Amino acid sequence: MATIKTTTKRRLRIHGAVPLSAPPQSPNKPVAAHGLRRVLFLVASAFFLTLGVLGAVLPVLPCTPFLLLASYFAARSSPWLNRAILSNRLVGPILRDWSEHRGVRRNVKIKAMLLVGICVTTTLIVTQPAPLVMAMIAGVSTIGIVVVAKLPEVKA
16 A cells, blocks of 8 residues: 555656645745746846836836736746845835735825826927827827726725
8 A cells, every 4th residue: 555655646746746635835925937937937027127117217118017027927937036126115115015915005006197197298298299199199198097096006
């Protein structure tokens, strides 16, 4: 009987299955990637981190979704990089609120909506595009503001 159990455990271990007696993993801890998948996740994390940084500077590119994706891929490929992203003074608290509470604080929502309004207004005044382009820019920014307004709030 002991031989059967050992063989079954060895067979499960070889094929990558988990024995029924193994403790379940915590749902909050991401599963770490290995091999080629880890490399791809690191590349994706660096790519989305770059887009997130560009989104912080450029008014047409969103910042937070790219940083959320960067954190997702970093948590599964490089715990060090994920800690660096989450400990960042500017975006860390926002990403931690989202990952822990699935929401955004009210002051962050207000700042984001005001910043979009200021950037779009400044862009429209400085560039003075054609009326159709102006309407498109106003429409897209309005959609963005509505999306931010509808995000769930985290109580402080």
